[in-house]
Amino acid sequence: MSVTPSSAPVGGERAGSGAARGTSPAGELPHCAVELCVDDVAGALLAERAGLERIELCSALSEGGLTPSIGTVGRTLERVERVGVQVLVRARPGHFVYDEDEIAAMERDIGACARLDHADGVVVGFVLGALTPAATLDTPVVRRLCEACGPAPVTFHRAFDLVAEPDSTLAELAALGISRVLTSGGAPTAADGAAALARLVATARALEPAPGPGGQARVGDAPPGFSVIAAGGVRSGNVVELVTRTGVSDVHVSARTTVPLAGGSRPALSLTSIPVPTASASRPDPLELDALRAALAPWRSAATSSGDRA
Numbered sequence: 001m002s003v004t005p006s007s008a009p010v011g012g013e014r015a016g017s018g019a020a021r022g023t024s025p026a027g028e029l030p031h032c033a034v035e036l037c038v039d040d041v042a043g044a045l046l047a048e049r050a051g052l053e054r055i056e057l058c059s060a061l062s063e064g065g066l067t068p069s070i071g072t073v074g075r076t077l078e079r080v081e082r083v084g085v086q087v088l089v090r091a092r093p094g095h096f097v098y099d100e101d102e103i104a105a106m107e108r109d110i111g112a113c114a115r116l117d118h119a120d121g122v123v124v125g126f127v128l129g130a131l132t133p134a135a136t137l138d139t140p141v142v143r144r145l146c147e148a149c150g151p152a153p154v155t156f157h158r159a160f161d162l163v164a165e166p167d168s169t170l171a172e173l174a175a176l177g178i179s180r181v182l183t184s185g186g187a188p189t190a191a192d193g194a195a196a197l198a199r200l201v202a203t204a205r206a207l208e209p210a211p212g213p214g215g216q217a218r219v220g221d222a223p224p225g226f227s228v229i230a231a232g233g234v235r236s237g238n239v240v241e242l243v244t245r246t247g248v249s250d251v252h253v254s255a256r257t258t259v260p261l262a263g264g265s266r267p268a269l270s271l272t273s274i275p276v277p278t279a280s281a282s283r284p285d286p287l288e289l290d291a292l293r294a295a296l297a298p299w300r301s302a303a304t305s306s307g308d309r310a
Contacts, residue, residue, distance in 0.1 A: 012180050018024065019218045031172075031300060032250065032254060033053040034052045034054075034250075034251055035253065036054075036056070037056045037065070039058050039068065039074050041072070044076045044079065045079060045084070047078065050289050054083060054085070055083055056086035056088055057073060057076055058090075060093070064089070064093065064155070066229065067087070073087055077116050077124065078118075080118075081122065082122065083122065085118070086126065087113050087125070088129050097131060097132065098141060106145060107144065110126055113126070116247065125149075125152045125153035126145075127154075128155075129157045129158075129159035130159070131159050131163065131213070133219065135163055135164055139176070142173075146176050146212070149212070151250070152218065153179060154217045154218070155179075161184055161185075165198070170203055170204055171207060175210050177209055177213075179210060179225075180227040180228075180230045183229070183230070184197075184212060184230070185197040187232070193232070200228050201246055205224065209225070209226060214246055227249060227310065228248050229250040230242055231251075235253070235292070236291035236294070237291075253292060256283065257284070259281050261281070
């Protein structure tokens with residue numbers, strides 16, 4: 001999902017040598033998980049065929065991502081066999097300050113998705129977030145949403161890029177049982193925020209997420225520790241430098257391309273103020289995913305199970 005960043009640090013300069021994990025990808029970072037943002041079943045199946053670890057399943061990507069329909073989630077879970085499915089929980093576009101009705105609606109969405117059947121090898125988790133009007137973590141709301149998630153793994157979405165104190169917020173998220181955060185380092189893109197991302201990775205290494213409700217470990221969570229997922233403009237052409245500079249062990253990609261409607265003969269028409277013509281559709285680009293995997297091959301040579309990286 002996308003957000004408009006606040007005045008958090010922008011990393012145009014290179015991070016210090018101690019912040020990243022060195023310059024030898026095979027020696028210093030044995031595996032880098034890839035999460036693909038998708039809005040349909042076809043995208044989920046493409047991610048699975050490509051051997052990616054996770055998808056973030058959304059709707060309304062032109063709005064930065066919203067909660068997908070229960071039908072889309074259900075059908076996706078029927079079709080995938082291995083790839084982790086992280087369901088975005090976001091009630092509406094715009095800011096991340098929610099009223100009681102919106103919070104209750106998101107709790108119901110989480111509950112409905114959690115009850116859906118899926119293959120044993122598929123780990124289902126949730127991506128969520130809430131802030132106060134002062135752009136701090138809304139701890140009571142996030143706690144409620146985490147409790148609704150039960151033992152499922154939880155990621156805090158890019159609302160994180162709006163907080164004024166990102167390092168201390170990481171610790172707050174870990175205390176709530178959240179083990180991943182999507183972030184560009186508070187910059188327009190992850191490449192721009194590389195210095196801040198490297199600092200957050202160093203901070204995150206010392207964190208141990210709290211267990212889920214009732215004290216149980218969250219199902220299928222990542223290896224011990226807190227994961228910083230680099231998000232925002234991550235492409236095959238910049239991912240090597242990004243991972244080397246920051247030490248992130250996860251990247252979040254969209255890899256979108258526009259696909260024309262086969263056999264379409266009627267004129268294209270945009271039904272909204274955002275120019276998305278009805279004669280085409282936005283889809284993940286298989287060629288870009290191939291290029292991304294090739295770029296990350298040194299980091300992905302040591303395979304891990306999808307359950308460990310879901």
